[in-house]
Amino acid sequence: MFAQVIIDQDVKAIDKIFEYNIPSNMSILVGMRVYVPFGKRVLQGYVISISEDCSYDKNKVKDIISPIDQFPAIKKQMLEVMQFMVKKNHLTMASTLRLFLPSQMREGKVKEIFETFYYLRQHDFVPKSNAIKQKLLIDFLKKEGKVSSSKLGEMFGYQTIKTLYDKKVLEKEKEKIERIPYFIPKQDKKVVLNYMQNEAIKKISSEGVYLLHGVTGSGKTEVYMHLIERELAKGKNAIMLVPEISLTPQMVSNFKARFGDFVALLHSGLSAGEKFDEWKRIFSGQAKIVIGARSAIFAPIENLGIIIIDEEHEQSYISESNPRYFTHDIAKFRAKQNNCPLVLGSATPSIESYKKAIDGDYNLVELPVRANGKELPAIQIVDMIGELRRGNSGIFSAQLIADLNEVVTQKKQAMMFINRRGFSSFMRCRDCGYIAKCSDCDVSLVYHKEDNRLKCHYCGKQYKVLTRCPNCKSENIKHGAVGTEQVVSKLKELFPDIKILRMDNDTTSTKNSHQKILNEFKNSLPGVLVGTQMIAKGHDFENVTLVGIIDADQSLFQADYRSTERTFQLITQVAGRAGRSKDEGKVILQTYAPRHYVYKFASNYDYKGFFKKESNIRQTAQFPPYTRIIRALFADCDENNARELLKICYTNIENLKDEFSNEILYLDAMKSPIKKIQNKFRFQILMRLKLEKADEIEKKVFDIVNNATKTNVFIEINPTNMS
Ligand code: ADP
Numbered sequence: 001m002f003a004q005v006i007i008d009q010d011v012k013a014i015d016k017i018f019e020y021n022i023p024s025n026m027s028i029l030v031g032m033r034v035y036v037p038f039g040k041r042v043l044q045g046y047v048i049s050i051s052e053d054c055s056y057d058k059n060k061v062k063d064i065i066s067p068i069d070q071f072p073a074i075k076k077q078m079l080e081v082m083q084f085m086v087k088k089n090h091l092t093m094a095s096t097l098r099l100f101l102p103s104q105m106r107e108g109k110v111k112e113i114f115e116t117f118y119y120l121r122q123h124d125f126v127p128k129s130n131a132i133k134q135k136l137l138i139d140f141l142k143k144e145g146k147v148s149s150s151k152l153g154e155m156f157g158y159q160t161i162k163t164l165y166d167k168k169v170l171e172k173e174k175e176k177i178e179r180i181p182y183f184i185p186k187q188d189k190k191v192v193l194n195y196m197q198n199e200a201i202k203k204i205s206s207e208g209v210y211l212l213h214g215v216t217g218s219g220k221t222e223v224y225m226h227l228i229e230r231e232l233a234k235g236k237n238a239i240m241l242v243p244e245i246s247l248t249p250q251m252v253s254n255f256k257a258r259f260g261d262f263v264a265l266l267h268s269g270l271s272a273g274e275k276f277d278e279w280k281r282i283f284s285g286q287a288k289i290v291i292g293a294r295s296a297i298f299a300p301i302e303n304l305g306i307i308i309i310d311e312e313h314e315q316s317y318i319s320e321s322n323p324r325y326f327t328h329d330i331a332k333f334r335a336k337q338n339n340c341p342l343v344l345g346s347a348t349p350s351i352e353s354y355k356k357a358i359d360g361d362y363n364l365v366e367l368p369v370r371a372n373g374k375e376l377p378a379i380q381i382v383d384m385i386g387e388l389r390r391g392n393s394g395i396f397s398a399q400l401i402a403d404l405n406e407v408v409t410q411k412k413q414a415m416m417f418i419n420r421r422g423f424s425s426f427m428r429c430r431d432c433g434y435i436a437k438c439s440d441c442d443v444s445l446v447y448h449k450e451d452n453r454l455k456c457h458y459c460g461k462q463y464k465v466l467t468r469c470p471n472c473k474s475e476n477i478k479h480g481a482v483g484t485e486q487v488v489s490k491l492k493e494l495f496p497d498i499k500i501l502r503m504d505n506d507t508t509s510t511k512n513s514h515q516k517i518l519n520e521f522k523n524s525l526p527g528v529l530v531g532t533q534m535i536a537k538g539h540d541f542e543n544v545t546l547v548g549i550i551d552a553d554q555s556l557f558q559a560d561y562r563s564t565e566r567t568f569q570l571i572t573q574v575a576g577r578a579g580r581s582k583d584e585g586k587v588i589l590q591t592y593a594p595r596h597y598v599y600k601f602a603s604n605y606d607y608k609g610f611f612k613k614e615s616n617i618r619q620t621a622q623f624p625p626y627t628r629i630i631r632a633l634f635a636d637c638d639e640n641n642a643r644e645l646l647k648i649c650y651t652n653i654e655n656l657k658d659e660f661s662n663e664i665l666y667l668d669a670m671k672s673p674i675k676k677i678q679n680k681f682r683f684q685i686l687m688r689l690k691l692e693k694a695d696e697i698e699k700k701v702f703d704i705v706n707n708a709t710k711t712n713v714f715i716e717i718n719p720t721n722m723s
């Protein structure tokens, strides 16, 4: 028998199938990892198929040296996922397969851990009457059978164990143990679903993609749990994806409480050992529900009854570094493989997903009201230019200060949200609110400090820095944004006696720091939590009655065609933190562009109105989802090399215009907005395509680039970061 093997090296030139002989005394299965001779070296590989015959010269074909594991680490369905991704995302087979295994496994680093367990050897031993601990220990073991050393030691003392062991009353043995990250006892608390939730569950029954559009607090989590329960009862498994586990601790504890050890967690916060153990529990079928960030879509689990992507609009579902992929694509493929539903849940679906629901590609399921019947909090728009005119040039509007005072006297809580994304910023007239935009692209220009210029991150066009507003002639033009620290120190001046906490990248770098800050906030009445995007999601604090959005425009005027959509999503999400319990909530939204359509729709929670307006604009301006953007980024330490490579590729891509003159809406080559990163010079080719033949053109672009070069080119589809 012969094995078709992929070598575990992320090198394009050897990313193909090699054949090896399976020695007759060796048992090899499809999906196993193996050691094989390769040239003069011994390398790791994956067996992707087995055949009786060999297309290579039988006298020259080499033997597999040995299997690495005793089981096929890559399951059959995952081999299919690999084929799908290689084609869809133009990836190498090896780099794709690597996504499916804990990295420690490939490096052979993870050691299984063992613990000592004790059990009774003599059942009729009677300890002396004053040896109470010994008696208790024996009674305990009679009831429990076998108990770990650490548990017995904690309960009865290690000396007691030793004494009984020395007397040969106890026997011990070593057993492998699994490290289960946080253990939470199982509870049987069940919520009675309301009418809308029940309807949603009924609708989500057969194969297909379902967009679950539910307002914040509508009880989507309960719907997810019921759907999963239903599939478990049929003997099936589930995958549930969340944007980032550390930001959704409540979701995780709810699931652990409901499903106990059936839940496995996969995310970056786990130690290498924990990750490997969870992977094994999933692999072996002990765990039936996988919860994790985007890479959990690669969990080694088959017989899926449902896949859920919560907060489906989140950017974290796009893998932006190699290997690049979009989680939704893979989830769809896996759902099809298993003939099961895929649920995309959100209060603010992405424009792309909602368009698919409107077009009939997805089934739309709606939860339009909060589960507890409460109204969504009122959002008040505050015009910060008006504040300036009234002589208030501070961070907080008069209204926000008044509302904060109210929170303090009522001993309630407030959350202050500061929008910080990237390091770039835009230029704005402090008097009329004018924002500098690219005349060709209609996106805001980004200020680049090093050469003191404004740049368009889409077409590369550069502009002189403004010193005078073209709109109102004012010279009061500024760039830069407020930071969390500034807000905290201002709040401390205003309210010296109350607890003010900060949550951002700086304060959450250590393990469990999120949880610590959140716990401290929970117990602070009155209290204020100041934070970035991190405080926007999922938190359910019953005493929060006020949410302040300090500078809503920060995400609005980013150089990104999705910036308006993001702003709408952020406002809705942040606002959803207020008034979740008995007390009514309120949101203050501070902006320098109060008449922008996004604020009108967001303050009325009018998602559909926003979708209509925004998708019209995208269609007119020829942006996704109505077109496809491709960016090829060339980076090299040698500027001339990068430029040469760019030229070759550009010439070839330009030739595509002969065949696809109608489909290529835009094509240009230029320096990247950030010219040099880590000493590498950066150039880019940008193109925008009509959708009709986009797949075909995309494939050709990849081929051109891959033929011209082996390294240092990144191709991105609809990139979110254009720097
Ligand atoms: P979402 O994820 O849609 O924002 P959650 O799932 O967090 O909303 O639910 C919001 C709150 O409503 C939670 O405290 C949850 O326990 C509660 N809840 C959900 N469903 C019901 C129900 N049927 N009856 C009462 N409370 C519910």
Ligand code: ZN
Residues within 6 Å of the ligand: 429, 430, 431, 432, 433, 434, 469, 470, 471, 472, 473, 474
């Ligand atoms: Zn102006």
Ligand code: ZN
Residues within 6 Å of the ligand: 438, 439, 440, 441, 442, 456, 457, 458, 459, 460, 461
């Ligand atoms: Zn431009």
